[in-house]
Structure formats: C-alpha cells, structure tokens
Amino acid sequence: MMILKRLSLIVTLTSIIAGCAMPPMSPPLVTGSLPSSSQEANVDSLLSQAQRSSPIRAAELKLQAAQLLASQGEQDRASDILKDIDTANLPPTLQFNIIKLQTQQALDNNDGEKALSYLAYMPSLSTLPEDDALLSEQLYADAYGLNGQSLEEAKILIEGTDYIQDQERLQLLHDRIWQALQTTNDAELHSALQQPNNNYLLQGWLELALASRSIADIQTQTNNIENWLNLWQAHPAAQLMPGNLASPQSIDLLNVARIGILLPTSGSLEKVGKAIQDGISTAHFANQERNSAPELVFLDSALYATADEILQAAQEKDVQLIIGPLEKDKVSALSQFESLPLPFLALNYTDGSASNLYQFGLSAEDEARDAATQAINAGKRYALILTPNSAWGKRAETAFADTFSSLGGTIVSRASFNKEELNQNIAQLLKTDESKARAIRLRKATGLNFEFEERRRQDADTILLAARPQDARLIKPILSFYFAGDLPVYATSQIFSGASNTAADIDLNGIMFGDIPWVLSPPSDNRRALNAIRNNTGTRFGRLYALGIDAYNLYPYLQQLGAAQGARLQGETGMLSLTEENKVNRHLQWAIFENGTPKLIE
Template sequence: MIACLRLFLALCLATLLVACASSPSSSLGELPRTPDASIEQLLEQAATSKSPDKAALLRLSAADMAYRQGNAGRAGQILQQVPLDQLKPAQQIFASTLSAELAMVRNQPKAALTALSHPSLQHLSELPAPQQIRTGTVHARALEADGQTLAAAKERIFIAPLLKDDAAAKNHEAIWALIAALPTDQLQPAGNDDLAGWMSLALAVKSAGTLEQQQAAIDQWRAQNPKHPAALQLPQPLIKLKELASQPVSKIALLLPQDGPLASVAKALREGFMAAHYQAQQAGQKPPSIEFYDSSRLSSLDDFYRKAQAAGVQLVVGPLEKPLVKQLAARPQLPITTLALNYSEGGEQGPAQLFQFGLAAEDEAREVSRRARADGLHRAAALIPKGEWGDRVLKAFRQDWEANGGSMIGIERIDQPVALAQQIADLFQLRQSEGRAKSLQSTVGTQVAAQPARRQDIEFIFLAATPQQAQQIKPTLNFQYAGDVPVYATSNVFSASGDQNQYNDMNGVMFCETPWLLDANGLLRRQVTAQWPQAGGSLGRLYAMGVDAYRLAPRLGQLKALPDSRIDGESGSLGMAAGQRIERQLPWAKFVNGQVTRLPDTPR
C-alpha cells in the first residue's frame, strides 16, 4: 500500500514538473492560447468580459490570429487596444514579440528592436520553448536587417538547441550565412563555445586561397571540432565547395576580339590573363589549358559554344563586346559556364551559367559613397561630366549614398572649360553672397568691405572627371573660396603618368584606384611592365582586369557558394553582387605635393 502511494506521489510530481516546464510560472502570467474562435468572436468576448486580464488575453489571441492570416494592419490595430504596461510579463513578451513581427512586415527593423527591448524580455528563458523560439527568431531577423550581423548570429546560435527538423536545418544554414558575411577582422574566435567554432571555421575558409586549400582547411577544422554543429552537419555552401574542388577546371576558352575598335583593349586583357597563367605555372600549380577564340569573327554564339564543347572547354572567359554580353544575358541558359568581360545593360538577371566582370565606373561611384560615409560625412555635392556616362556614374553614387542616409544638395554637369568657374560659383552660391554685399552697399550708400562667403552645408564633392578637367577644377575651387572642401574622385582623375605638375594641380584630391597602379612593387606587375611598359600607365587597369579574370575563373562557384566572401585582386577587392556580377571595392590614394600617397583602406 505504501509502495503504491509512493508511486502515485511520484507520478503526481512528474506531472506537476511537466506542467511547470510547458507553461510560465504563475508570477509571469498565462500566455495567449490558440483558440477555436474567429477574430470577431474573440474581440466580442473581450468586449463583454468583466476581467481586464481575460480581455487582454483574448485581444492578444485575436491580434496574433490576424497576423498569422497575413493581415498585419488589422493585427496592429487590435494590438494597440492592449495596455502593455498592465499585462503580466509573459503577456508583455508575447505582445512585444508580435509588435516586432509586425514592424518587420513594414520593413522597420529598428522599431522591431525597440519593441524587443522591453524589460519583460529578461524573463524570456523562463517561458516555454515555442515562445523562446518565436521571440529569438524575430530578434535575429531584426538584428540582421539592421546590419548587426554578429549579434544576429549570436541570437540564432542561442535558439539552435531548441529547434528540431526543418526549422533546425534552416537556422543552421542562417547561422553560417551570417558568420560567413563577417569581415575577416571581425572573425576573432575566443574560447571553445559554438560561436568560436563557427568563427574559426569561417576564418579557415576565408584564409585559404584555392578551392583545394579551402577543402583541406574544412577537413582539418572538422577533425579539430568533431562535436561542433557545423562538423556534424556541414553547411550547404561548404558541401558545394567540396563538390567544386572535386571538379577542377582543366580547359578554358578565352573569347576576345582580335580586330575592330576593341582590339587594343582585348590585347591588354589577353596579356594580363596569360601573365597570370604563366605565373601559376612557375609556382608549380597545374593551371588549365587555354584555347583562344576570336569574337570579332564569330558567325554566331551557338556555333562558338558547339565548337567549345566539342573541344572539351569547361569555362568561357569573354566576350568583351557589350552586344554579345547582352545576347548571353537574354538567354534562359548557357551550355558552358561563362565569365563575360563586360556588363549587360539594365542589370537584369541572366542565366545561372553567366557571370559578368568589368571595370565598371559605377563600382567606383559606390566606392566613393562608402568612403565618404566611413569618414563620417553626410551632405554631398557632385561635379560630373555632361552626357550618358556622367549620368550613369551619378546615378550609381546617388542611389548608394541616399540609400545609406546621405543627402545630395548640389549637382553641376561640367562641359565647357570656360563655364567651369561660373558653375562652381553657382554650386557654392557665391553670386548670392556678392549680391547681398552689393545690396548692403546700395542701402548704406558707402563702400562695404565684404569677402564673398560660400554656402557651408556642402561637406564634400563627388568628382568624376578626366585628369585635364580635374586640373582645372581643383584650382577653381581654391579660387572660389572652396579649397577646404574635401574632394573624393573616381580613378578617372589619375593618369598614372608621373607628371608632377599635373599632380600638383590636383593637390589634396582623394581618389580610388586599382591595387595594380597603386602598388608599383607587386611581383607580377614588375614582370609584366618589364615586357609591356604600357602596363604601368592607365592601360594597367586592363592588364589588372586580365589577371583577375584568370584568377576569378576557377573561383566563380566559390563566390557564389560563399556570399560576401571576397578575392583580393589586382583590379580591386572582388565580390559577387546581384545578378552574378563581380563588383569591385578599391583602395584609396591622395595627391600630396606632386606625389601619390596611399591612404588606409575603407573599412568593410
């Protein structure tokens, strides 16, 4: 009898513990339940309820149901009727979480983070797992949307042990995507927790050069961290890397024009491409064989691909001609993976087998935006050439600048040198200042000593101009009382001629440029310029692009599999942008007393 009583008491205690584990303690309050009633019925019950606590729970359930049905507007209206400060902590957490989810529907991550900063959230770990998962998930989404990548990863790592099956797999992949997106200088593993393991894995992958080296680094990491979640289940992009490493490229077709208006450009690209190929051979690597095709003599792209396939080509580098790239971008698929050396217009999504790479001026415009923003500036004016090219560069700069909170407060399109002084005076409103002085002089009837004053709200100038134009612009700025306004320019201002008089005229101008032209001591550059001296001048940008095309070719799958990873190239730091377009980030320099001085790189 006593044994039976003990068994009964044990069962009661176990039941009580299970109940405590699946619901909040009485001091935290009750979470809203999933009801069998409609939204209208819930709201009617809330309106007639004599208990404020019960009415609040009913309204929370109704708001949640509206959200789950995709009616965020109605959910928000119902939630506003719930007095948050009068709720118990569990209900406050539920309401704050729902408020954050609604803010994310409106694409307002900061509002979501504000909702999740409610003091009640300190009790989240005391609530049932489903609520912890729900709150943690929206918190991670909001942090990521707000640019707090590391914090978002930490939040997802926190909820990972609570998840199962498909939800666990999706969260696992999301953790890797966030960690892989962190710059290398933020990957600082400390300790032996899961976060440190994720970081050390990302650091190992990013530090390796070739696909084979990356695979070796992954295998070594797994051996050192056998119980880590990523070792037990390798993230999908890293599985893809393993597949790519087992399928090395052995034959490349280089498709460039040998005749026509682009022949000289193609020659520089070809020589840079082959220089990188020979360097790989000298380093003891087993580079792919190269087949040369003349795009200026193409009868059709279909014929070319048939011939390339028959020759065993696994990757095409080229074409260079924009009309051909446009044709490729319009196709649903390509028979061979292709790295085009130009960009199709419009930014449309091309076939999965097409990648696009070039020296886009738009990249440099976005680089100026990044740099000025990193330097703490907010208000820009622009001096750009009149015409289609200037409009494209300005559009790229303006989109990136304004999307990140900057403002454009003046634009002048430069054309005729004789009009330049007037345009800069108009940009800085100097004539208005002179007019006020003359008006005052007329009023008082005596000579007034007044120096023209420029507007003070322009923090810097975005300049896209040739060296000859820039030689006029900087002295004119000095003359027009605007010599102290910083000037951030694209690489167009740099002739790489070594002309100190020209550089003196642009004293103080900062500009982005390819590593190839800024680092004259690079081993490959010295070898190339010894054979082709023109590679040390402005044509060097094309040689650098050729080198990078060769180095990119076998690593396209890597960039696709590892979003936000980058390759440090001769034409810039290369990454994969939307539409499988290779986008460059460039280093910076400044004209100082007739010399080119390298500046610290822009933080990534």
C-alpha cells in the same frame, strides 16, 4: 546592461529527467470567442475573485484575466494587471507563465531591453518542464537578438541544438545561429573565443565564425572552411552546415580542360586585346607552376561578325569556356540569347543578360558607384557632382547620382565642365556667381559701393568628381578659391596617372580617390613577372594586364561567387563580387593625396 545568471540547458534537462521538476500548476483558463461584454464581465469576475483569494490563487486568476485581455488586443490593461503580481514566492510554473506573457508583450512591442528585464526574474530552468525550459530559451534568444546582443543570442540557441532531432528544425536553428554570429562584432567574438570554460559545441561555432570572418576572399574562404571541417568533423555544424555558409562551399570550382581566349588581336583594338591576352597568359603560366592548368585556345574576335559565328567557332575548337569578347557590340549580341551553350566571361558590359553570360570590365560607372558608396559610408549625405563634358563623364555622372541617391543621399546639384570654361563651371556649381550677381544688383539699387565677400552655397557636404589629372590639378585650386577647399572630394581613378608625380600632383592634396590594387598595392608576383618584359605596367595602359590576370583567376569561382550574397574574390582590379545579373562589381582600394603622393586609406 544587466548580466542574467542562468543554469545551462544541460543541467535543466538532467534535473527534469531525475524527477526534480515541480508539478505543474492549474492550467490557465481557456476561453472561446465571447462577446466583448461577456469578456469584460469575465475579466471583472476573475479580478473580483482574486481579491478574495490566497496569494497563489490570486496570481492564477490575475494571469487568466490578463490572458483574456491580451487575446482581445488590450495589451496595456493586461500589462497593468501583470505588473501588480509579486512573482517572488510563486511556484515555478506559475512564475514562468506570468513572465512569459510579460516578455512576449515586450517582444511584440520591439522592446528587447524590457523583455530582458522580465526574463531576469524567470525561475531556474531546472524547476520547469522540458517544453517550458525550451520555450524560455527561445524567449531569451529573441530578447537578446532584439536588444542587439547577437553573441548572447547565439549562445542561447547553441545550447538548444542538442535537444532537437528533426533535421528541418535543426537546419533552421543552425541558420539562425550563424546569422547571429555573423552580426557579432570582432571584439566580442575574439573575447568569447578566449574564454577557458567554452564547451566543445560553443567553441566549434565560434571558430567557424572566425574562420569565415578572417577571409580576404572566396579563395581563402574555401581553404579556411575545409581546414575547419577537418578539425571539427564531428561537430553538429559540420554535419549540418548553415545554409548561407554551405552554399558556396558545396559548389565545385568551374573546372574546364580547354578555354577559348576570344580577344581582338587585329584591327583597331589590337593593342588592347594583346595587352589583356598578356595578362591572361601570365596568370596561366603562374597557375601551371602551381598545378595543372587548362589548355588555352586563342581566337581573334575581329574575325567574327556575329554571335552565331562566335558560337560556331567555340564548337569547332571544342572549348568549354570562353574569356571574351571585348567588343561591346558582340557582348550585346550574345546577351540576346536566353541561354548560351557554354559559359562566357565577357570583358565588357551591356544592358542585356543571358544565362551563362558573365560580364567583367574596367568601367567608369563601376568606379563612380564605388566613390558614391565611399562617401555615404563616411557619413556624407548632400553631394555636388562635377564631371567632364564627355561620354565617359556623362556615364560617371549618372552612376554617381543613381548610387548616391539609392543609398539615401541627396544630389544637391551637378555640373559638366569644359577645360576652357572651368572657372565659370565651378562658380556656377558652387553658386558663387549668384552671390556676386546679388551684390552687383544691390549696389545698383542702393547706389552704395559697399564691401562684399563672396560665399559658396552651404547645402552640400561633399563633392563627387570624375576628372583626368591635368584637369583635376586645376579644379582643386579653383575649389579652394571659391571657398570649397573644406569640402571632401571623392574621385574616380582617372584622377591619378598611375605614376608618382609629386611636383605636379601637389595641387591634388586632400582629394580621395579609388583605384585598383595593381596601382596602389605593392607589386604582386604577376605584376613583377610582367615588369620584366614590359615597360608600361605603371601606366593606365597597364590596367589592361590586370584585367587579363583577373579574368583568368576569376573564371573558376564564377559559380561560387553567384551562390552566396557577399562572396568575393581579391583581384588585381579590386575586390570582386557578382550581381544577380552575373555582372562583376569591383570594390576599389582608397587613397588620399598627401604632399602630392597617394597614401592608402585603411
């Protein structure tokens, strides 16, 4: 890619102010709406005059002809006229007008590279009037952006910020600078930060981009941006922050004095409710050690039959936020309200939604969606789906299919399995049974006892799997037996018990699966605290502790997570984000079985 050498806009405007700019040339011919025959005659007349004129006057006349043709949509003819003009020895303003029209045509055709090739011949900006110099900057930025050179686009736009006083226009420009910096890759950004000749304006923008990019989650983001603001408080970006960066930072954390913990601590869900409650209490205690924490008021959700009873209890207990309920029917009942009088962080999902109702849980659908996304990101486009013949298996199948298809993939086939018919179910999915049936028919038809090698179908490049460990340990060898051992398998967390079992899991080698950081990462402080008093944190039941911890740590950031697309929070149950319907999405960590042991995939 060519390197375009240009004077900075600061030098440009200094030269103009000093009176060094060339006087403008004759303005282009302005025409009204003429009939096409008149336009054609006018173009022919201009070109005829150009043949009899001096080089500079000829260039002016050709430019006017090209402008007429361009206004009538005859871009190709206009381009042909312009390319015959030698701009090397023309006055700067005339050079600018010709190159401007050529560049705009290239931009209109979405050809950033050609636009940059024209701009390479742009006269020095110090020789142009201020308006033309600023327009030149805009053309450069548009061309860089269209050509995928987002860092160069940002640099050009940053140069122009000193010369715009209107706050509305400046906000739009800051937003565009930020968008360009956000699409700059890490290597380019780090390299630009190390350049010794960066001015204050550019360096501040680059460091802001790095502070945002280096975050692990919105908690760290808040701290990083605050640190940047302290260091760069006089920077234009601090005075007028980009809109999509300012939104989450300008919203206060959800600060409450009393939280209602609405979980079942009696009845059939007692053990589940108490485990989640243990997680909440652990996170609350850790928060108390760091700073002040709200008062927790525990309510047994099993005692309340309706949403109205829950709201009445919240009012009587004078709580300002509720974590819970867990029961799906009660979450559904709350979702029927248009707006709830206080925020609820429900620990289950329902199809409905209501203002002030947030939904968070450990759903099979979440994990299936993440597996489908992981496969798509790995370049897979044709999937087979294999799930158990059960309620959660059906939900996982639907989530697999909907997500994979929505991201551009194709579901080739899907199958539900029963353990007793697993061999047959997989053979049907891979169509090896059809291959064998064809051979039998051929033998009968020909009377020949020929050798036959079974083959699996060839129209799939991945398998999306939901299965428990005891089933998956049978499935993987059967896949290999039916010649599908080379197909990558993306599975949900149910495939891993949570405890290392190398001897049993050796048959899972090669399977990739998503799981929560609680399981795959080194133990956090909260997990170590629970390990000291509970002996089941490593089981699937232990995930409920993680859910409780995340529910408590999540609530202060609910408004921030909803304020900006892409905002996220690192939790024990995954990287958490919020949908427009206020449902929490979990992006999992990913691992692959090697020698019977999960190994993290970076």
